[in-house]
């Protein structure tokens with residue numbers, strides 16, 4: 001892997017080599033493997049196990065809680081390397097994000113209980129914030145966690161929740177005070193939210209698959225909470241102030257999503273160039289010699305390299321412990337550029353492949369939905385641009 005202008009440590013290189021080693025082993029059966037993941041929703045356990053073995057689930061976890069302390073840049077490199085071979089592992093991103101919430105706001109007891117299991121790769125965690133009528137504006141959510149003594153009782157509905165069928169727990173964002181009450185009382189919109197780690201087998205919790213595309217190997221679900229009992233000890237962070245915890249956890253998610261975009265673009269551009277060098281349409285000249293084929297790919301290569309630098313910069317800023325508001329600037333810029341580049345690169349790779357771009361064997365058309373998703377989720381790029389306009393350029397908020 002070419003890494004220009006960035007000094008990687010031996011540990012970082014070791015992580016990349018370990019992931020590449022796994023990918024080499026997969027390569028002989030690549031077509032069958034892709035088919036299983038993309039068409040049969042096969043969950044790639046071996047990817048998960050390898051990540052655990054390398055110590056990636058403990059990357060953000062301090063050693064005292066069983067972590068490896070490899071840091072977010074290591075995880076970033078791993079996700080990019082997987083994606084550069086057309087593979088992703090979204091539950092790993094969500095598990096890392098949830099671990100982050102625990103690290104930032106968990107009590108000592110909670111950290112001792114959850115973090116070692118996460119670091120070992122024994123716990124798979126999903127994340128549930130979106131509701132049918134509260135996506136971009138998640139403060140409007142209705143799922144309510146009412147407190148009764150030492151227990152919360154959760155009622156409501158979530159939608160588009162990825163991988164909850166494969167997860168042991170799901171980190172649920174719920175209202176601890178109804179939205180209308182918060183507004184009536186003149187409290188900030190961010191007040192009255194709670195984060196709860198809920199067992200996916202809890203009584204009263206059920207889920208139904210949605211008919212979606214976008215994340216290979218994983219489905220999305222409606223989640224229904226029918227008076228689900230959650231012990232108070234599963235609430236992460238101070239009462240009513242879950243939003244503060246959440247904001248801290250969003251940066252790692254955005255950075256890892258950016259890493260996936262950078263890797264997807266690598267996959268598309270490498271394969272497009274290789275195909276173009278072989279394909280001859282007029283005489284003996286490969287289509288790779290036509291500048292109309294070259295230039296769009298070259299332009300995207302420039303974009304991809306810029307996205308990679310922003311992504312590493314964001315991960316490094318996180319590892320250096322910069323304030324979340326500062327990391328957020330790079331994390332959002334990286335997510336924006338990486339997702340736009342990934343989608344354009346896959347689109348261009350399909351064009352370069354001509355009709356073969358639509359033949360499944362070439363494994364490019366299947367990448368279109370995952371690449372496109374990065375522009376919409378976990379946050380749409382309009383909101384990312386809003387963030388940059390408001391926080392970096394100091395422009396007013398319009399919504």
Ligand SMILES: Cc1cc2nc3c(=O)[nH]c(=O)nc-3n(C[C@H](O)[C@H](O)[C@H](O)COP(=O)(O)OP(=O)(O)OC[C@H]3O[C@@H](n4cnc5c(N)ncnc54)[C@H](O)[C@@H]3O)c2cc1C
Nearest residue numbers: 127128129130135136160161162214377378379380382399
């Ligand atoms: C495949 C997939 C997997 C997902 N996995 C999860 C998951 O695991 N957990 C989870 O909680 N959620 C998940 N989601 C949900 C996802 O995060 C939301 O769909 C996304 O945040 C957008 O919310 P929405 O669909 O309600 O869009 P809406 O809020 O209805 O917005 C629609 C569009 O309006 C525009 N828009 C909205 N507000 C503004 C604004 N202020 N300024 C400019 N433009 C604006 C944007 O273009 C936006 O795309 C997933 C979604 C998909 C498709």
